[in-house]
Amino acid sequence: MRILSAIALGAASLLSGAAGAETIRIDVIDRQVVPPPILSNLIAAPDDLGLAGAALGLADIRTTGGFMGDDYQLTQTRVAPEAPFLAAMQALLAEGARLLVVKAPAEDLLALADLPEAADAVIFNIAVDHDALRGADCRANLLHTTPSLAMRADALAQFALKKRWTTIALLEGPNPEDAAFAEAIRRAAVKFGLTIAGARAWAFDADMRRVASEEIPAFTQDLPDHDLLFVADERGDFGRYIPYNSWVPRPVAGSEGIMALGFSGVVENWGAAQLQGRFRDLAGREMRATDFAAWAALASIGEVVTRTRDADPAAMRAFLLSDRFRLSGFLGTPLSFRDWDGQLRQPVPLVTDRAVVMTAPLEGFLHEFSELDTLGQDRPDTACTQFGENG
Incomplete structure (x- = not known):
């Protein structure tokens, strides 16, 4: 109807x-x-x-x-x-x-x-x-x-590199969209030379509101040392409970914390x-x-x-x-x-709930034609064949 x-x-x-x-x-x-x-x-x-x-x-x-x-x-x-x-x-x-x-x-x-x-x-x-x-x-x-996911992930990777937070860890949720965002983060890490020291899949299926302060420190305790913790939780199931509850105090980015959004x-x-x-x-x-x-x-x-x-x-x-x-x-x-x-x-603005932190592409990330093409799939890397040489 x-x-x-x-x-x-x-x-x-x-x-x-x-x-x-x-x-x-x-x-x-x-x-x-x-x-x-x-x-x-x-x-x-x-x-x-x-x-x-x-x-x-x-x-x-x-x-x-x-x-x-x-x-x-x-x-x-x-x-x-x-x-x-x-x-x-x-x-x-x-x-x-x-x-x-x-x-x-x-x-x-x-x-x-x-x-x-x-x-x-x-x-x-x-x-x-x-x-x-x-x-x-x-x-x-x-x-x-x-x-695209690649644009968002690349914006976050530029930010991490600019801050010299070159060693990252990754928490990945159980949903297909979480897996897709996590894969985009992995590709961005390779593209910009970041090291993923460790990754963990979210293992809980319970509401974290009462037990986050107990469960999340133990869940993140075994992660290798890292500068920045990426969270792939596109539905908002658990990411909100990660900041200030992780075993070691680290900034959080991705689906929570510092987020790359179109607006x-x-x-x-x-x-x-x-x-x-x-x-x-x-x-x-x-x-x-x-x-x-x-x-x-x-x-x-x-x-x-x-x-x-x-x-x-x-x-x-x-x-x-x-x-x-x-x-x-x-x-x-x-x-x-x-x-x-x-x-x-x-x-792509990099934002928290209250402020813009930076806007990607960041200064120093250069491109032959447009710095905006440092975000997402560039022409030489595209798998799209429907647009032809000239669109």
Whole structure:
């Protein structure tokens, strides 16, 4: 069952050609999932995660579009966990949807991208950080405005090397996403010359709230000496109990402590405070990384239409992947898309709950073309073959 909410009035199809007094359709899709069980109480993700970021993006691009004679129609589709996802997507594509901003699990994203009806669409992934979607499982019509696991892990590795915390230890949770993040950390350690002195798999299946101060010191006691303790706990099961409870006092990073995120409510420099203020006024909460990814997708569409006066999806994709595209993203340097895997290049803030510690790429990490390409899979290392030599 689809729940459709038209946020702005306009034509039912995306029009192509010169954008004069034109209505451009953008579809925001939220594939709802049943959250996995966790071992402790957490603040639930907001119901409008990503959707609020898209709404802010719409407001921003409509401001510019109003001066240019462009109008944007944002259609929101929420697909319930038990509802057939592809049927809902086929219905949207039949209506003329061609610019899709999607929050959905990886398997749904790939199934959508592989639909024959979506071959000429541009799909923005705003939530899934799997490296495979930028590698062997990439799709030419799928772009990513959320950082990959490799980008997050590389940002943390740069930070560790900058601090000269070159010997690390790793605690890995039991879930598939924990294993994926731990693997990204291992690759980043090799890439930046860090030594993983020891690693341990999380061995408890009980709530730690009462026994953390007893169990965690014993659990971490046998780890070899290390400068920094990485935690791979992407669901938030146990990582919160590691700081100040480990056997030896060491800083914590990864899924807890110092975290590498696409965006955070504590990011305030480079005009981000104004972005945050507008988002709080709209949503009544702080902006999260998925909200920023949705905002970036909408802002990218608006930038292309403004610059090229063309809303044809193929032309828009070509411009997005070209050297001419730049997006001001409130992170200190312009953002752009990699033409070999569709990933948005962006600085990655390294944050705690209360402050930005640093922003990667850090000073001194150089690259032949762009320092942003020191984060994540670079062109020579990519396993993606769908974009071609020139995207």
